[in-house]
Amino acid sequence: MKPAEQYQRLTHSLHWDPTYVSEDAYIPEEWRTACTMPDWKKFNDPFQILFEDYVRIQAEKEDKFHAVRDAGARFGHIGRVDPRWVEAMKSFNTALTYSEYYNYRGHVRVARFAPAPAIRIASMVQAMDERRHAEEAIYQARDYVKHHKSGFLLPRDRIAFFERHWYFQGDRSFFEDLITTDPIEAIIGTNLVFETAFTNLLFIAAPAAGVANGDFGFGQAHMTIQSDETRHMALGQAVARAMLQNDDTNLELIQDWVDKWFWRCHRLLLAVVGPVLDYFPKVKPISYREAFQRYVVEDFIQGYVSELSQFGLKPPRHLDQALAELEHGSHTIWRDLYASRNSLWFDVHQPTAEDIEWLNEKYPSFDAVHGDYWRAVADGADMQADSLPMVCDICHFPCTFPEPKTAVALPVDYEGDRYWFCSEGCKWIFEREASKYKRTIEPSALLLGDKDPTWIAQFLNISPDGTPLGGTAAPEGYFPAMPVPATI
C-alpha cells in the first residue's frame, strides 16, 4: 500500500459521523470550534505522518538523546557544565517540565474534539511528542541531581515553585489558558504562534547557549524537541491557511487568536527565556533581542504573516509594543528576580564586569536605564524587595514593563472588581474574554497585604534560608473551602 493510501485509511477512513448520540453529546458546545469549513474531511496535514514512521523516527531521536546523556555521565561532561548555566536550568527546567506536560494535556483534548480527522491524528501524535519532551526535561534534571554539584532538584521537589512563586505563575497561567480554548484556537495559539514564531527562541537559541557553556545533553534534547516542532508548525500553518482560504468568516477569529497569542508568547518568553540568553550564561552566543529579530520578526512576521496577508491577515495588533519592550525587558525582569533572590531556588547573580560590557554592546540604552541600579548593588545596596511584586491579571508577571521607572499598570473595572494590567496587550486580552479571566485565587494578590516572611516561606515550602523542602504543603488556611462542582 502506498503511504498516501495508508494515510487516508488512518485519518479519513477512521472517521465516522455519530448517529446514536447527538452532536452535543459527541462534542460538548464549549469544546466545539467556532471556525467553519465547507468540509472538514478535506483538510490534510502536510506531514501526513504514518504511525509506523513516527515510531521509528522518534525511537531514533530518543536513542540519540540517551546516547548523549550516557556519554555526558561516562566522560564527566555533566559535572563540568558551567555553574551559571546550571542555575539557568534550575529556572528553565522548572518552567519547561510542567509546560510540556500541560501541552500534552492540551493536545489530547484537541485530538478528541477537533473537527477534522487529519487534525485529530496530528494532535494525537503531537500529544505524544509533548509527553516525550516533558520526560526529556525530567531526565535532564535527574542527570544534574546525580552528576552536578549544584543542588539540583527533581521536579517533585520543586513543584511548589511552579505552583506558587510569582515568577512561574506567568508560565502556569499561559498554559492553563492555552489548554482551555476552542480547539482551533489551541492550534493557532500553539502551532502557529507559539511554535512557528517563538519556540525557536527556546529550543534553538537556548540550546546554542547551553552547548556554548558545556551542556551537550540540553543541546541534544532541545534540538530533537524542536525537530518535532517542525511537524507542529507545518500543521499550524496549514490550519491557518485552510481556515482563511475556505471561509472568510474565519478571518476575524484567526486574527484575534494570532493577536492574543502573539502578545501572551511575547510576554512569557521575554520574562523566561530573556534571562536564559542575556543573564544566566557566562558565554552568550546570541542576545534575546537578536534571536527575536531572527525568528519572530524575519521568519514569522516578514515570512508567514506577510504570506497570509493575501487572505487578509494583518501583523499582530500589539507588535509595535512588543518591539518597543525588547530593549529593556530582560534587564527589567532580571532586576525583579534579583530583588526576590532569597525566595528562589536558583542563584540570581549580580552581573560581572564582562556581563555589563556585553549588555552595553547588545542593548545601547542599558547603561542609561539600568547602570545606576547595578552600580548601587556594587556599592553594597541590598535591593531586597520587601513585598511581592504587583502582578498583571492576565500574564501574571509583575507590572514592571517596559522598565521599572516607567512601569505601566492599567486598571479595568469588571463586575465590581478592579483588575490591573501590565500593558495594552494584556488589557485587550482581558477585555475580549473577561469572563474567562476574572479573578480566581492568585497567590501574589493574596500575599501582598499582611503576610509575614515566615508565612511566605511556608507558602513556597522553603526553609527560612531559602532551601526548598519538597512536596506541596501549604500554610494553614491558604486554600479556601471551595464547593466541588457536581459534574466532575
Next chain:
Amino acid sequence: MSTKVQRSVVGIELMAGEECDAIVSAVLDDIPHASVVHVPGMVQLDVPDRLVIHASAVENYLGREWDTRDLNQVVSAYRGYFTRWDQEQVVLSWDADDQGDEPHV
C-alpha cells in the same frame, strides 16, 4: 524573488553532523551562494526564495541510502512552506503550490 512575502528567504536549521554536512553540500551544488552559518551544535542554511533537497544528491555525499523522511531527525527549524516532501525531493518555498524541480540526473 517571491512577491508573496516581505522577505523572500527560505532556510533550515540543522543539527550539525554527517547528515547535515551532506545536505548542505547537496544544496550548495545547486545554490553556490547559499548562506551557511555555524552556531554551537547547529548549522543555519538560508537561500533566496526556494530550496530543493534532492535525495539522490544527499545519498551521493553520504555514500549510502537516505530516506527523506529522516530529514525530520535533523531539521530543528525552518522558514518557508514545505510544499513537497516525497522520496525524491523536499521542497521549501514561499509559493504554496511549488512542486519542485525536474528530476535530477
